[in-house]
């Protein structure tokens with residue numbers, strides 16, 4: 001592919017008929033004849049069509065398609081649930097039930113749009129999990145097969161050989177020859193979580209670092225560390241930002257949780273985002289262009305656990321950040337499960353929703369009204385009335401949240417933005433947001449800002465993040481990279497990104513799927529929509 005444009009990695013893959021190999025759009029390895037190239041919407045679709053991943057560009061390990069994050073429809077919800085390991089745990093039946101479809105309907109919808117059914121998508125993910133465990137650990141292959149979700153060692157061997165054209169032993173030997181130093185501690189893996197550039201990691205890491213609740217989160221040695229409650233066990237993750245990826249050190253009690261741990265870390269840091277689409281849209285707004293030009297590629301600080309986020313947002317209503325942390329910390333100490341952390345000072349998992357549903361509200365050090373709304377929220381999540389996981393329906397969840405006592409628009413929008421991952425949430429009555437808007441010369445009243453925000457659709461979550469990072473007190477500055485232990489500090493008051501207007505240089509106006517009709521339709525053999533085809537043609541042949 002001639003332009004070697006990494007921006008399209010993850011959007012689709014290019015398969016070459018003559019070699020039987022598929023690549024990322026940016027693969028530097030080969031320039032095939034146009035007539036021999038086929039485009040597939042997913043790695044799973046290319047694999048289902050009999051192609052093997054290129055050993056050089058590793059197309060099956062590229063960042064995920066941003067579409068599955070920005071869309072709220074059933075395909076996107078299904079893709080998020082599959083990434084979280086739902087098919088391996090609950091089967092296709094379980095997945096379909098979560099989405100309110102029959103398995104046949106779901107099969108048909110996914111096949112039509114991403115070129116592969118739920119089983120093929122899960123199998124492709126399983127293979128990827130197996131490769132990570134083969135290459136980055138010394139785990140015996142029997143355990144790798146089990147942890148990755150294969151039903152037998154034979155099925156594992158056959159699949160690895162078919163997909164990678166190598167035996168598990170060969171894959172491990174090749175990885176060892178490339179790897180410097182010994183593998184980490186047992187149960188610990190070091191991974192790179194790729195992301196598209198530009199990647200303004202200061203914003204998202206600064207936000208997470210500023211709000212850490214001791215016991216479940218900390219900043220240490222330049223990394224944001226936290227505990228993870230996972231389907232089979234628990235884990236500790238340390239995330240360190242780099243210019244085009246995030247270093248991820250993961251300790252798990254059960255390797256079957258690997259795929260969902262990775263998916264949750266990617267969601268936490270919004271790593272599948274498509275920064276170009278956001279920059280193109282917001283970079284032309286006169287009020288935002290300077291801000292966007294100064295730190296393009298903002299990511300939304302999301303969460304590894306929707307229920308935890310919702311509870312923290314609720315406890316953060318109308319109190320200072322410090323007071324909110326105190327409330328959450330008390331909850332963690334009293335009701336969280338204790339864990340051991342040899343690498344730091346983490347002590348607990350955030351309490352489970354079922355555990356919190358049994359809490360006697362009178363035992364909480366909260367005002368009476370807040371206690372009441374806390375109990376109602378926890379009960380609603382525990383009963384499944386409010387669905388905050390990767391498969392949750394954004395509008396329905398907003399509705400149900402707003403019906404709870406003590407939950408207003410600010411809370412619902414914060415949860416939609418950070419918990420559900422809606423790219424267009426807008427907590428317009430957030431004080432920081434309004435103050436930053438005023439600093440940029442906009443009118444800060446709720447009415448005026450709401451009206452003004454219409455032009456920012458469908459990216460208002462990203463506007464919110466840009467405005468937060470522009471605040472003059474800079475409470476979200478990430479300095480963890482430079483210091484062994486870090487406490488977020490104030491930077492100079494002039495550093496607010498409020499200088500002159502700088503135009504955002506665009507190399508070309510590449511068409512993006514985002515502007516395509518909501519439903520892209522891939523037909524048999526992984527053919528793409530006219531728009532996708534035009535886009536692929538413009539970058540490649």
Ligand SMILES: [Zn+2]
Nearest residue numbers: 023027054057
């Ligand atoms: Zn390649």
